[in-house]
Amino acid sequence: MQLFGAYALLLAFVLALYGVVAGVIGLISRHQRLQASAQRASLMVFPAVAAAAICLLGLIFHNDFGVAYIAEHSNRALPFYYKFAVFWSGQEGSLLFWSLVLSGYTFIALLSSGRKHPQLRPLAAIILSGITSFFLLLNNFVASPFSTLPVSMPLDGSGLNPLLQYTQMDIHPPILYLGYIGFSIPFAFAMAALIRRAPGDRWIQVTRHWTMVAWAFLTVGIVLGGYWAYKVLGWGGYWAWDPVENAAFLPWLTSTAFLHSVMMQEKRGMLKIWNVGLIFATFFLTVFGTFLTRSGVVSSVHAFAQSSIGAYFVVFLVAIAALCLFVFFLNRSALRGDNQLESTLSRESGFLFNNFILLVAAFAILWGTLFPVISEAVQGEKISVGREFFDRINIPLFLFLIFLTGVGPLLAWRRTSAGSLRRNFLAPALAGLGVAAGLIGLGMRDPYPLVSFGLCSFVLVIIAMEFYRGARVLSRRGRGFASSLVHLTLRNTRRYGGYIIHVGIMLMAIGITGSAFNKDVEAPMPFQATMQVGGYQLRSQSYTQDDNPNFSTEAEIIEVSRNGRYVATMYPSRRFYKASNQAQSMVAIRSRPLEDLYLVYAGDDPNTHQPILHAYLNPLIMWIWIGTLVVVAGTLIALLPNRQAKREPESARAAAPSQEVALAR
Amino acid sequence: MRAKTHGMLLALLVLGLGLGLRGDTFSPRARRIGDQLICTCGCTQGAMVCNHVGCPVVTQMRAEIQQRAAATDSDALVLQAFVQEYGTQVLANPTTQGFNLLAWIMPWVGLGLGLTLVLVYVRRFRRQPSAPAPAPDAALRDRIQAEIAAELHREDPRA
Numbered sequence: 001m002q003l004f005g006a007y008a009l010l011l012a013f014v015l016a017l018y019g020v021v022a023g024v025i026g027l028i029s030r031h032q033r034l035q036a037s038a039q040r041a042s043l044m045v046f047p048a049v050a051a052a053a054i055c056l057l058g059l060i061f062h063n064d065f066g067v068a069y070i071a072e073h074s075n076r077a078l079p080f081y082y083k084f085a086v087f088w089s090g091q092e093g094s095l096l097f098w099s100l101v102l103s104g105y106t107f108i109a110l111l112s113s114g115r116k117h118p119q120l121r122p123l124a125a126i127i128l129s130g131i132t133s134f135f136l137l138l139n140n141f142v143a144s145p146f147s148t149l150p151v152s153m154p155l156d157g158s159g160l161n162p163l164l165q166y167t168q169m170d171i172h173p174p175i176l177y178l179g180y181i182g183f184s185i186p187f188a189f190a191m192a193a194l195i196r197r198a199p200g201d202r203w204i205q206v207t208r209h210w211t212m213v214a215w216a217f218l219t220v221g222i223v224l225g226g227y228w229a230y231k232v233l234g235w236g237g238y239w240a241w242d243p244v245e246n247a248a249f250l251p252w253l254t255s256t257a258f259l260h261s262v263m264m265q266e267k268r269g270m271l272k273i274w275n276v277g278l279i280f281a282t283f284f285l286t287v288f289g290t291f292l293t294r295s296g297v298v299s300s301v302h303a304f305a306q307s308s309i310g311a312y313f314v315v316f317l318v319a320i321a322a323l324c325l326f327v328f329f330l331n332r333s334a335l336r337g338d339n340q341l342e343s344t345l346s347r348e349s350g351f352l353f354n355n356f357i358l359l360v361a362a363f364a365i366l367w368g369t370l371f372p373v374i375s376e377a378v379q380g381e382k383i384s385v386g387r388e389f390f391d392r393i394n395i396p397l398f399l400f401l402i403f404l405t406g407v408g409p410l411l412a413w414r415r416t417s418a419g420s421l422r423r424n425f426l427a428p429a430l431a432g433l434g435v436a437a438g439l440i441g442l443g444m445r446d447p448y449p450l451v452s453f454g455l456c457s458f459v460l461v462i463i464a465m466e467f468y469r470g471a472r473v474l475s476r477r478g479r480g481f482a483s484s485l486v487h488l489t490l491r492n493t494r495r496y497g498g499y500i501i502h503v504g505i506m507l508m509a510i511g512i513t514g515s516a517f518n519k520d521v522e523a524p525m526p527f528q529a530t531m532q533v534g535g536y537q538l539r540s541q542s543y544t545q546d547d548n549p550n551f552s553t554e555a556e557i558i559e560v561s562r563n564g565r566y567v568a569t570m571y572p573s574r575r576f577y578k579a580s581n582q583a584q585s586m587v588a589i590r591s592r593p594l595e596d597l598y599l600v601y602a603g604d605d606p607n608t609h610q611p612i613l614h615a616y617l618n619p620l621i622m623w624i625w626i627g628t629l630v631v632v633a634g635t636l637i638a639l640l641p642n643r644q645a646k647r648e649p650e651s652a653r654a655a656a657p658s659q660e661v662a663l664a665r
Numbered sequence: 666m667r668a669k670t671h672g673m674l675l676a677l678l679v680l681g682l683g684l685g686l687r688g689d690t691f692s693p694r695a696r697r698i699g700d701q702l703i704c705t706c707g708c709t710q711g712a713m714v715c716n717h718v719g720c721p722v723v724t725q726m727r728a729e730i731q732q733r734a735a736a737t738d739s740d741a742l743v744l745q746a747f748v749q750e751y752g753t754q755v756l757a758n759p760t761t762q763g764f765n766l767l768a769w770i771m772p773w774v775g776l777g778l779g780l781t782l783v784l785v786y787v788r789r790f791r792r793q794p795s796a797p798a799p800a801p802d803a804a805l806r807d808r809i810q811a812e813i814a815a816e817l818h819r820e821d822p823r824a
Contacts, residue, residue, distance in 0.1 A: 386757035
């Protein structure tokens with residue numbers, strides 16, 4: 001099976017390479033059959049990589065420890081549901097997973113774009129095959145997951161890293177990869193359109209659509225990573241501005257900027273150069289992030305083991321940058337804008353500032369992430385860039401971004417009268433100020449949380465007003481209000497889906513702001529000892545132990561009460577994983593909408609040998625996870641075709657100009 | 666309106682909870698100093714945050730933080746002592762001196778540069794003649810409502 005997998009990977013590499021070479025020759029010589037053959041080869045890469053992936057999974061489940069990768073990352077006692085995580089837990093397997101997702105995306109994108117974009121498809125296929133070839137080159141010749149051990153097969157493997165033995169780890173990496181790798185598709189189509197000097201903006205539709213899909217996966221992937229960190233790492237937080245976290249966040253910022261600025265291109269024919277630049281930057285940053293994670297250039301808890309693979313990524317990054325710059329300067333005349341900015345008080349202007357803030361944030365985060373490397377190169381000493389740096393720079397930027405999220409819907413395309421803006425602005429602004437004033441009245445003095453809660457209220461009221469106004473118009477025709485809301489949303493899925501996404505982001509912002517009030521207490525907790533955290537009283541009741549083939553557990557039994565009333569019994573514990581000889585804390589969390597009580601059994605005091613309990617009280621954190629679900633729901637709605645357009649295409653076409661006016665409100 | 670009131674009450678309640686909480690075994694000064702240091706075991710987590718079971722460094726570091734925070738040395742001197750013991754990497758953030766100052770300055774330079782570019786872009790286009798202005802907002806709104814009503818009538822003439 002191992003040989004079959006290795007050959008399948010080799011076949012996939014040959015097919016991808018053929019897709020590039022034959023595709024280029026076919027395009028230059030205008031040889032249609034050669035082009036078609038190249039595209040078919042690009043399509044067939046996916047089945048070949050899928051065969052290799054199935055082989056690797058088969059070997060993992062078969063406990064074939066003769067394969068080095070499996071011996072290093074799995075063991076017999078590992079439960080079957082974690083064996084899936086073995087696939088992407090190491091360098092070699094995760095690269096194969098990357099190739100699998102990329103070839104899968106290519107397969108779907110090429111099949112679905114044949115009729116809609118016949119001009120772009122051959123070039124997009126070549127570009128996608130080129131990217132796939134790079135990863136398959138690594139899979140075959142640099143980091144093969146099918147390499148065998150030079151010695152005889154061990155009886156058992158070293159086991160999966162304990163930090164990865166969580167349900168979240170079964171879904172976090174695949175979702176994150178779906179986001180990361182998904183940006184290859186818009187990149188390929190944007191590049192193809194630029195090379196072709198494609199007339200019109202139809203290519204922007206496919207690019208926007210795929211960017212939305214990738215963006216949604218990346219959002220969920222990043223949040224799942226935070227959820228995993230929160231549940232597993234046991235430091236009470238979910239985001240530490242770690243270089244690898246930042247690497248995932250950078251393309252999120254640039255793609256978010258693109259999803260906003262692309263509307264200016266679609267509606268007003270503006271910012272074409274900017275949009276192409278954003279798509280190129282997003283793809284570049286995904287590869288750059290992969291380089292950071294896998295090269296060992298930066299220190300991170302998430303990084304893979306240091307390896308020589310970084311050099312290959314440097315070459316690939318240089319090639320991408322060179323190709324982007326060459327094509328851009330060659331064909332930039334095809335990207336002239338059709339319209340101009342007419343007023344500072346316009347939606348275009350709002351998007352411009354939104355893009356500006358997102359890009360400055362991306363630059364600041366990139367700078368902070370790379371500064372230790374720059375410092376080492378210049379001063380010869382590696383320094384750390386931590387939370388304070390990133391918070392100090394990003395909090396004001398993100399607060400301004402929240403403000404723009406609210407103002408955006410109040411601005412019309414082309415220009416907005418100051419009077420109209422004042423009228424629409426008044427109620428939400430009063431709501432925001434009211435919340436801030438109420439919080440000041442209750443004693444809150446920290447300016448950032450005050451501004452954040454005030455701005456989030458401001459935005460939520462604006463969005464609620466948008467839904468209310470639209471639904472009220474529809475409900476006058478005899479529909480119920482709830483039915484009008486649904487009808488309104490389905491008639492303009494992109495607009496109202498976008499608003500729902502903004503609601504989700506605001507909920508997340510509220511949850512993140514809650515961290516300003518985090519509290520924690522660490523103290524020895526021997527039998528019957530008590531501890532107070534916030535309004536909770538914790539009492540150590542007893543200990544318990546457990547043992548299974550994979551790990552042994554010792555847990556502290558903590559009784560939680562509030563105002564003398566029993567609330568819950570919690571079991572913060574510590575596991576010792578036998579195969580890897582590693583210990584790991586298991587956090588106990590009592591999650592509620594207002595706050596999480598988060599208990600970590602932090603080990604024994606080395607002097608007194610008493611167990612130490614670290615208790616955290618994290619307000620509002622649940623809203624981050626709820627907000628993410630709302631973002632997903634909003635994205636799904638935004639991806640739906642408008643109901644009206646689907647049911648009555650002719651009348652919709654006839655009404656298109658009026659729809660534009662409606663959109664421009 | 667009710668939902669808004671609930672939302673506000675929720676925020677106020679959370680604030681009340683937050684204000685009611687108090688510290689623990691570490692003194693506020695020890696926490697303040699500890700927050701400016703990172704664990705040097707390689708985990709890249711803060712010295713007050715690292716929670717690796719059996720971490721060979723952090724327990725010792727925290728004891729030192731407690732001990733030094735209880736003494737009369739200034740925060741800067743305490744941090745300097747940690748730098749001498751563990752190297753510059755122990756500081757959670759770059760200092761504001763010499764080359765490290767660049768770390769703090771560059772994001773704001775980027776902000777200033779970006780803002781200048783945006784303003785130049787806006788001014789450049791505003792100087793050029795613009796297309797005719799759209800209809801006033803109130804009239805536009807009436808027209809949209811009329812169009813929606815007409816569309817609804819086409820969809821369902823009985824309505």
